[in-house]
Amino acid sequence: MSVSGAIPVSSGDAAPGIPVIDVGPFIRNEVGAAGVVKAIEAACRDTGFFLVTGHGVSPQATSRLYSLARAFFDEPQEWKKTIGRGNGVIGGVSFSPIAEEALAATLGLKTPGDYKESLNFGENLPGDIWPNKPDGLEQAFRNYFKEMEVLSKHLRRIFCQAIGLDQDYFEPSFENHLSALRVINYPEQSEAPLPGQLRAGVHTDYGFMTILRSEASPGGLQVRNRNGEWLDAPSIEGAYVINIADAFMRWTNDEWVSTPHRVANPPTDFKGTARRQSIPFFLNPSKDTVIECLKPFIKGGAKYEPITYGEYIDLKTKQAFSKG
Template structure:
């Protein structure tokens, strides 16, 4: 089982050392004592189910293909990981902002969301949840900075304006015995941002975390806990002392329906993540940033997430940026 960390532990040096060690060795943990109200979590899960229960026409009215900012709904099979189809439906929601005039490359990700007219409460509940999660995430980031020998506010400037946080509401359908598709709910990947806090509906299963030996560790939901993992940007910031860990969701035959809601805490699109100067005793354990020609890592958040978004949604990229898609060959 993944380690469990109480947020209150991180007020102590010993607790921060444990946070550092867990995310150096495993990269994933359960977070309890986070202070997010159970009632807010219950309302979010309820409105998420109500969204997926809407008629197809209502969901299709906010399909991502309509958004040059990669916001909105994707049908089952509408996203790719490593070029393979993920079997889930979802809606991607960022922070509502006006588009950047004349934007190029990753700055085109900034813009408004698409909200279903038939479910007005979705906007208010998701916004309330996002605000609460931002405070928890910033606390975690400050405790990581302290655990690595830097001031608590080391990363704050990157998050001081226009954070590009993303929330996904996801439904993995039940897998029938006669289903011809494979087991991939979402393929093995690393998150492109700074850190992720995942809310999983109780009673579900399927999330697996890659172990050091290449095997897979099951990560079922724990009552009242978020599953937390670091993203590629913290790997860059720590020269690989903290390394983003691959994970996946499997939906084998007989798997029940699964609702999950990842909250991706992210800085401004144009923010360059600063590199921490590790204490001398930690420097020998820094493994360096993983070098994978198929997945280059960047220290500008927008560049790193643009890479991921355009690969995951080649239809949206082709729809809005067809000339660039053909020129750069960014189709998955």
Template structure:
């Protein structure tokens, strides 16, 4: 917030991706301070200086087009098992608002379609990890450019997420070792989304839900998105605001783990996607969210320096337990514990005038 005007802060994170020597220390201190303020006031940050080149992003966007242009029968072959968070998710098969225990309006599920990849058990060969938590990826043979382009982008944005996390460590004063011990076998996933419906396939008088109101589950999210209206975030005063990335920028937001570690001094901001309807048709919108979730057995509990008068807002929980509780809400309609505060904020929210 600046003079009571809502804005998502823009931060150049290049000092954390360039020279790691002490010669760059002052620039890193400035970046960490900017991030600390943004995380306390908004919970969303626009990131520039991230170092991901245009060719990687353009190739990735083309790969999304290639896959989502396939027919429904072909895409359905790549649906992953329930709870696996892998492969294809067709429209209207999930409701993200149920991760907060909020039923969708008119009982309509979110209309977006998605494809998800993530870290596999083989990515950590030195560890005995549960394959159900680190499942195999599904790669569509009918979209030949998709695997390589997606993998290239995924590795690039993974590096960005780590750089931002090291900046967060400095901002919080906990040092890198605190987070290094929590991400050395991180669950990291990349969810690629496509928002579009055939013309006049819905009743425009009803509320249309692109992606229901929710918080993200892990540590932080790095979002690439088309410059198309739709993304909205809920401020601390209970008002929804439209957010759109600048050309070439990423949007970064905090997840539940960071809010729990900081005892809610940093914000896991509620957000949703509610795309515009133009002449009876949803305008095309693509996005891709990289989730840095942390080790499945990492414990999330308030850091002692963020606890005032012994008041811990959250009980300890593992990364996997938190994720499973949210997914159970999305897929099974089971309300997660400790979601009432966020649910009440969404139900009382209003749009910006």
């Protein structure tokens, strides 16, 4: 049964699908806002994934970042590898070449590096000086980052209502937040990937939540439901994919789920273009934020000891980039 404000995307009778939820009524404080909260609460418990429409994010800011990042990725690999390799600039840029990161390592799985490259930025994160081409790349990142900050605040307030907290409960945790904006390029696969190599290996995200601008392409985002089945995430023009991440799941005593997901390779017999570009915004709290069970979820006791987000993210990042 669907709830008001949600358009269910069916994945069969065995398990719930990935719902599409119009958050506009909540953002505008209109009739239907309560239905939005109920729909998102159900999604957070069932799959940890949902899509949002009615979000108010500027399509111009999205398009500009997408286009300028694509122009960067079109530059020669030898030049790109000279960009974003230092960490002496707060609010600088970082570049991760193809196969440098293996996300499955965070789940204890050893695989070849993921077949992708990425540009990364966070207002409070270390990076390097920005490249001088394409013109406007840094500003495009900063403008889109601001759009994501606005949307994420709306979503946090929805979460608070769903949990039964004051709507601004989480706001102190996001002062000087360590959020990261990434644009990922999944190139054409002119050669067969290595055994076990995916565009992005199976993983869960580390922080509070992720807001993803994705696109339809062969070899896309797949989500593993509670029955162990892989669902293809629907691609809807203008919608954003939202997923609960590990630190938030820990906050909820594992009642809201951080769901394993991956980016599959294109079919081997596919003849058209399979290049893909996505823009995830990883919403992370501040370094000193203590992640501990929220009171409404304690019930029989907290599963985890309190930990600061800084300690938690250090461990996860070392796992992802481990060469061992």
